[in-house]
Amino acid sequence: MQVSLNWLQTHIDLSSYTTPQLSDLLTFAGIEVEGIEVKGLATDKVIVAQIQSFEQHPNADKLSVCQVDDGSGTLRQIVCGAKNFKTGDKVPLALPGAALPGGFEIKEGKLRGIDSNGMMCSGKELGIGEDTGGLWILDADLPIGKPINQIVESDTLLDLEITPNRSDLLSHLGLARELAALTGLPLKGVRDHVKASSTTRTAKADEVTLAATDGCPYYTARVIKGVKVGPSPAWLKSRLESIGLRPINNIVDITNYVMMEMGQSLHAFDLDKLSGGIVVRRANEGEKILALDGQEYALLAEDLIIVDHQRPLAIAGVMGGEETGVIEGTTNILLESAYFTPSGVRRTSRRLSLHSDSSYRFERGMDPKQVQGGSDLAIKLILEIAGGVAEPELRVAGEAPALVSTVELDEVRTHRLLGIPTLTTGDAHDILEKLGLIKQSANAEKSLWTIPSYRLDLHRSVDLVEEVARVIGLDRVPSKFNATFASGDATDRHYDHAMQLRQALVNRGYNEAQTLRLISTPQIEDALGNPLAQAGAAMLKNPLSEDLTALRPSLIPGLLASAALNIRQGASRLRLFEVGRVFLKMPNGMVREEERLAILLSGPVSPSSWHGRVTAAADVFDLRGVVESLPGVSALETKALKDNGTFLMHSELKIGNRVLGWIAQVHPARARQIDARQPVYVVELLLSALRQGSTGPAKFTDLPRFPGMTRDVAFELPADVSHSKVSAFFASIKEPLLIKSELFDVFTDPTGTKLPVDRKSTAWTLTYRNSEKTLETAEVEAAHARILAALQKALPVTIR
Amino acid sequence: MVGDSMHPSTRKIIVLKPALLSPFWRFFGYFWQFHCWPDHLLSCITAILRASSPPFAAMLSQLDSLKTEALTALDTLSDEAALEAFRVDYLGKKGKLTALSGGMREVPADLKKEVGAKLNEVRDAITSGLTVRLEALQAAKDASAVAGIDITLPGRPGAGVGSLHPLTQIRDLAVRTLRRMGFTLADGPEIETEWHCFDALNTPTDHPARNESDTFYMPDGKLLRTHTSSVQVRTMESAKTLPVRIIAPGAAYRRDEIDATHLSVFNQIEALYVDTDVSLADLKGTLEYFFREVFGPTTVVRFRPHFFPFTEPSFEIDVKLEAKGKEARWIEIAGCGMVDPAVFAEISKKRGDNLFDPEKVTGFAFGMGLDRLAMIMHGISDIRHLIENDVRFLQQF
Missing domain, CATH: 3.30.56.10 (Phenylalanyl-tRNA Synthetase; Chain B, domain 1)
Known part of the structure; x- marks a missing residue:
């Protein structure tokens, strides 16, 4: 305000x-x-001056050369760009040496070759009025030479x-x-x-009828006849202008003045345009009103309106109607002063997006006790300023509701809540009394207070405690340092786990992203068709824009959008991850919230540097390697899934029977849409599944005391026999001396020269060890031979 | 001096026949070894011996010349292979020194000690010469291995440098700090009921925040929580005992157009402490401590009275902070207050018990926007940077 x-x-x-x-x-x-x-203005070098004559500037179409009377006896020549003046107008003139707002100092000089000894000003240039599109034309009766700062006081x-x-x-x-x-x-x-000074009488039914007392329990009207509507006097205009209100006419200005003076919102109707008395009722569904802002509003049955016997006159407490407002020529008026309940005004004003100073006040709650006083002040001013004769009595319908009552202050709780040892009961009571509360009774435990009618916010003991706290401030409150032991639960562990994952990825060179949880409808495509997806995305009922219509069912859409942004900015090496919540629309319609981790990888393995300008593009195994390095991941298994339009090499990731998430290459067609020139890989994992993998502190395995021996084996096999089948063979074979099998080479030849295209050659290192004694070559050879025999039996391999 | 008598030019003519070393010489050798005899006496005796035992003299002379030859040869060698060949040539099983030492058998017993010492001396000289040479060669090689390396060149980037999102960093800083103060974490759904988000928090039924123009709703009537304060409600709803002392970092939603200072999804952290005797003094102490931990020990905090439906009294918290190159100014950073008894009453009604009896318990709550905190801390001018994930932005943190 x-x-x-x-x-x-x-x-x-x-x-x-x-x-x-x-x-x-x-x-x-x-x-x-x-x-x-x-x-x-601080300077007194801006004065009232009168334009005596002016002529066209010889060298500039838009400028005039004016001869101005500044009261010194000799005319002063000023070159001026404004057009809104005529000979004889009085205007503010800034003399050389005057400092205008914004540190702008006036100097003598030439404008297009013609001497100009000062500047004639607009209100805006002086920091006083609004821009009116030219010079500020002053009242004709102002004495020439008088400093402007003696006319318009600073504020x-x-x-x-x-x-x-x-x-x-x-x-x-x-x-x-x-x-x-x-x-x-x-x-x-x-x-x-x-203060109310008028005498009142109950309004007759044909004068005022309250047909919706829940929205308007109290309404007053007063008739003034024979007013002369015209511009307001300077003091009134300047009061309103000082707080940014535009003067309209004396009657409207007076109602606005009373509102800003004491908070009571009023409305003046042109009595001659009303037919019959005032009715305050709910609108009929679809009823229309043309409001003062020139807009027509369609109303609902919940809206409260003021009507006469023919048409709607005003949206109660929000805005008056265009057709019955007070304008030049109005002679008889009816002044409304009423109490409208906050919730109704708020609802209507919000729904219509129609906000006024009046609705602002009514929807926060007005003091019903000032309805009459407000009317009386306005009447007094109208009679003074616009003349006319007021009816002797204020017509009153309904009763001012009692919105405040007495409040009991609990002294013990007050002290407990504030925690100020030095605060006495007397101190607290002094504060309340200063605020206008009246003590009715008091004992050691409680005191009883009468609340002023305007303090609609004071209903409970704690409301009074707040007043005390507010007035004494927190400076007097001692700072207490106090903590209790706190035992963490699952939420704490989940938080730590998520931080651990984040740190693991940061250590691998990944940048953490945080994308919006709201995505667009087209983005949902990027989130579906994966093993973690459910029935779809949870859509918002009232989205703000097309870009944000749904809660993300996956982290991938956001990461892809971030990748797109970075690619547009010229980045080619992307290492992004996000840990966050997703929202799954379940087949039963419910929405489940779930925490996930997603990683996006694209571009060279290493950043370019002088050590090697271009490095190989990262591939799906780089990403898989990252997943395998995460805490809680071991023995990662993959199950290939069907590709779709968005993802290739789409695979489910599992640990045993537990679904961990999925990994894929973004389909090149989709990648092209975001201008990616290198393959883009993504993985999305369930935090809950990762947590299950990290159970408790690691258990130590004794270090081997006897050396092991290794044997390499290379074999050919059909290209479509997956690595997982071979590794499953080595994992399952029951050979006590074999402790580790490790793949160290995979060879294929797409040309078919060294190896048929449908064959591949792989090489493994097998490590043998006996934890009880040093191995003998013979027993290793025997074990190795047994394994090779079993391998040939189990899989279609040719040992090389 | 002893050293002078060993000069190669005087020793060259001595030909030792070790077999002829007399017992006297053995005796004399003992003294030579352990006592420093006067120079003139020494040379006198040596001359007598040379004359009296020609084979002994010949062997000594051979050893001396072998030594000279070896040390001279050593100077010319410049690689490890040559040095190894040299070692084999002189000190190996079939080496020259080994061959000469075979002559010891012919040295008379009484002179063996003296010849043996000479033999050792020569062996030591060659061995140490060899060692010195090897070490010099190694040192030269080591030096040349790093010669010309420009240590001012930048390091190898490896997998690159990762970064935690600034929001994560600020949230973790807040969480770590508050955990030290005995708060534990709490969480709740982001799709909330109106009761958890508004009713339970004493928000009037016609409060503007509930409006569809300000809050996102789901088709089933639930809403996207407008603040993390709903976690307070969830926590009290299910609490088994007092005190309740929790923090809840999380996302919240408001139906705001996205611009430089607004996001429709933003991040908050919320704290709640409820017990039988929590006062404004606890709130003040807790928050002052918190902000000093976060912004530094000299941080000044002020509390301005304010209004929130769910706390009374309520305050906004300003922290006096210096922006880069500007005078320190008060920056609004958080809201707080004492939990309104109406909130406890509503919780009690829902729980159906009196653990949160508004007549018996008091509590404080505070909350702050983490996005704003991150922007203040890092001098980020546009909030949209926090959601765009431009790598050039992310890598600055």
Whole structure:
């Protein structure tokens, strides 16, 4: 909310506070100062001047050469670019030496060869008014030569963040009241003008009917006849302009002024355009209203509207109608001052995306007790400024709801919650009393308080405790250092495990990515058809854009998108991984959340360097090697799956019966879409499966005391016999001396010259050892021979 | 001096016949070996011996000239193979020195000791010469092996340098710090019920945050949690005993357009401490300690009163931080407060017991945005860097 310090000072004398002090005071009372702006001119070298004559600049189409009376007796020549003036207009003139806002100093000089001895200014250039598309044309009765800073006073504007619980601060008087409580300074008597002074009578049924008292329990109307609608006086305009409101006409300006002065939102109708009395009711479904902003709004049955006997007049508490507003020529008006319940105003205003200063206040909650005072202040100003005669009585329908009651303060709990040993009950009570609460009774344990009608946020003991804490601040609270022993559970272990995995990958040169959990509908393609996929992706009901429509069912779409971005930036060597949550739509429609690890690999094995500019492109075995190196992975098994449009060499990864995840090469067709020039490989693993593999501390195996012996064997076999079959043979063979079998070469010849294309040659090193004694060559030879015989029997191999 | 008498030019003419060494000489040799005789006396005796025992003199002379020859030859050798050949040539089983030492058999017993000493002396001289030469050759080879290497060249990159995402780093820093303070981790689903995300946290039913324009909903009416505070609710819902002392790092969602300062999915860390006697003083002490651990021991923290539906009193926390080259300023970094009794009441209603009786327990909660923390710590100007995963960005951390 924009607050004018000058305006504020009409209620409380803050001259003993500097702006930074005031800012701190507000900030530490929970009213955050988001901006401070000083308006107005410091220099007195900008004066009122009158344009006596002007002519076209001989060398520039867009410039005029003006002769200006600055009050010195001799005319001053000014070259000017504006067009919005005529002879005789009074304008602000910046004399040479004047410093304008933004550190801009006026100097004598030539413009396109013609002398110019100053500058005529717009309001914006002076930092006073808005840009009006030219010079600021001043009132004709201002004396020539008078400094502008004597006409327009300077002001400090505070941009305040009022928290939603403090609707009582949404006015200058409300804020002054708070500052008085915080500083101990008195409020000036001017606040009395907001007190209800009118006499009231119950509105007749044909004057005001409340047909939806849950939305509007209390409505007042007053008729003023014979007003003269016109521009507001300067003081009123400047008050509104100072906080960024645009003056419209005296009646509308007065209603806005009262709202900003004391927080009561009003609405003035053109009485002659109403037919019959006021009805406050729910809208009919589809009913339409043309609002003051020129837009037509279609209403729902939940919306509260003000209607006459023919048509909707206003969206209650939000905005008036275009057709019944007060305009030039209006002579008779009906002034509405009412209380609308917050939830209704909020719902309507949100749904229509129609937000006004009025709806802002009503949806946060207004003090029903000020409805009459607000009306009275407005009437007083209307009569003063626009003339006319007001009906002697305020027509009242319904009753002001009682929104506050007495609150009991639990003294013991207060002290326990605040933890301030030096705080006495007396200190706390002083604070509450300063804030306008009235103590009704008190004993050692409890005290009972009457709440001011505007403090709609104080209902419970803890609300009063908050007031005490807010006012004394946390400086007086001692800092207590206190901890208890904490036993970790599965969540702690899972966190540590995930960090361990991350660190393992970082150590292998991988960069951790974090992609958005929301993906687009086309991206879902990258996530399906793998062994971990379920029924599909969980779609959002209300996505914000086409890019983010679904919760990711896999980490792969995000990593592919990140790869695409990096490739576009010219990167060719990608080592990305992500650990994070995915969302699986299960066949029963439920969504399961699951933690996964995914890795993406593409490009050269090593970064290029002077040691070797180009290294070989990494392949699926580099990625598999990374997986095999992860903690918790041992005896990795693969099961080839059917390729699909997105993935080649698509394989399920398992440890025993446990599914670990899947590995694949991104289909070259898909890789081309992201401009990848090197093959892209991905793997996605379940964190839960990885965790199962890392069970407890490692168990030590005694180191061999006797040397082993190795024998190599090379054999040919059909190319389609997989490595896993051969390794399974060595793993299963019952030869006690054989302790390790290790593949060290695979040879194929695509040309068929050294080896038929459908054959491959592999070479293994077999290690023999007896843990009890040193081996003898003969027994190794015998064991080796037995193994080779078994191998030839088990598999179609030819020993070389 | 003894050394002078061993000069090659004087020894060349001596031809030793070891067999003729007399007992006297053996006696004399003993003294020569262990006592330093006057020079003139020594040369006098040597002259007498040379005259009296020609074979002995011939052998000594042969040993001397072998030594000279060997040491001279050694100087010309420049590789290890030649040195090995030299070793075989002189010291090997069939080497020259071995052949000469065969003559010992003919040396009279009384002179054997003296000739033996000479033999040892020659063997030692050749062996040590050989060793010195070998070592010099090795040293030269070692030096040439590294000669010309420009040690200022950059190292081999290996598999490259990996990196943890800055968000992971900041989250882990927060987690490690809070764990030291006796907090354990808690977790909860990101697809939440409205009750866990709003109702239980004392959020009014018509609160704007619940609106579909601000919050993502699923077709079944569940929502994507707008804060990690729902984990507080889940934790209290299932807690078996007090105290509850947890932290919950995690993702949260808000229906915000993505721009330089907003993401629709962001990261928070949440803390909750509930017991029978938790006060504002605990909250203040905990957070001051936390921020000093994270930002350094001189960090200044301030608490501004604020409003949140689920805490009362509530505060926002500013930390005074220096941006690069700028004056230190207050930066809003977290929200906190004492758990509102309405939250305990709602939890108690759900649990159906009085473990969280609002009349008996108090607690504090705080939460902060990790994305923002990472941006502040690393001076990242655009939040989108955190989700784009540009390798040039990732590798800076």
